[in-house]
Amino acid sequence: EPEVTQTPSHQVTQMGQEVILRCVPISNHLYFYWYRQILGQKVEFLVSFYNNEISEKSEIFDDQFSVERPDGSNFTLKIRSTKLEDSAMYFCASSEFGGGPSDEQFFGPGTRLTVL
Amino acid sequence: QKEVEQNSGPLSVPEGAIASLNCTYSDRVSQSFFWYRQYSGKSPELIMSIYSNGDKEDGRFTAQLNKASQYVSLLIRDSQPSDSATYLCAVKGSSASKIIFGSGTRLSIRP
Numbered sequence: 001e002p003e004v005t006q007t008p009s010h011q012v013t014q015m016g017q018e019v020i021l022r023c024v025p026i027s028n029h030l031y032f033y034w035y036r037q038i039l040g041q042k043v044e045f046l047v048s049f050y051n052n053e054i055s056e057k058s059e060i061f062d063d064q065f066s067v068e069r070p071d072g073s074n075f076t077l078k079i080r081s082t083k084l085e086d087s088a089m090y091f092c093a094s095s096e097f098g099g100g101p102s103d104e105q106f107f108g109p110g111t112r113l114t115v116l
Numbered sequence: 117q118k119e120v121e122q123n124s125g126p127l128s129v130p131e132g133a134i135a136s137l138n139c140t141y142s143d144r145v146s147q148s149f150f151w152y153r154q155y156s157g158k159s160p161e162l163i164m165s166i167y168s169n170g171d172k173e174d175g176r177f178t179a180q181l182n183k184a185s186q187y188v189s190l191l192i193r194d195s196q197p198s199d200s201a202t203y204l205c206a207v208k209g210s211s212a213s214k215i216i217f218g219s220g221t222r223l224s225i226r227p
Contacts, residue, residue: 031213043160043204045214056213091159098213102167103148105215107159 002026004108012114021077021111023092031098032075036088082115118143120218128224135192137221139205148208151190153201195225
């Protein structure tokens, strides 16, 4: 069964450093998402992406964050200057239809980001 | 602020019994409703989606939706120890792409 993959599974970085989290969505899906989950808290939406553009973003997704689809398979989340509070699990998700009511989003295994 | 509310649990159910999980949401125009299962340290796994009022069954799982009451539920029949996890209720509006998650209900199936 096709699945979303993410690399790395765990990233440790120093505060102020840039990190890039990578995702390979399900191959026939056209809509991509990033969510994050701080330990013990809810899963929170960060951004959605379709047709090489951001469709929607949350207030968390400030100028420190950016997303890119650098090629036909990868989808990346960049955090320019990490803060301690960026420590969380970051989940990539993808969906086939997007935006419509029958939009089932499938999640990757996540990248655990630890900022020291 | 659009909210999805769940009882955090833990909900303890004997093996073989029915587990009943509930969720309410605040945004009346929400169109799509999902149940995800999340094991500790893992990612959310989609187990059910429901879009119309009524019941939707898939194997041992039944999702129920009542838009007038803004209420979604998940029934798990013949509960197994492997069903022990946190169950996340998630809601999406008709035009929005984001899913709003509840904080989850921790379910424990006791042998």
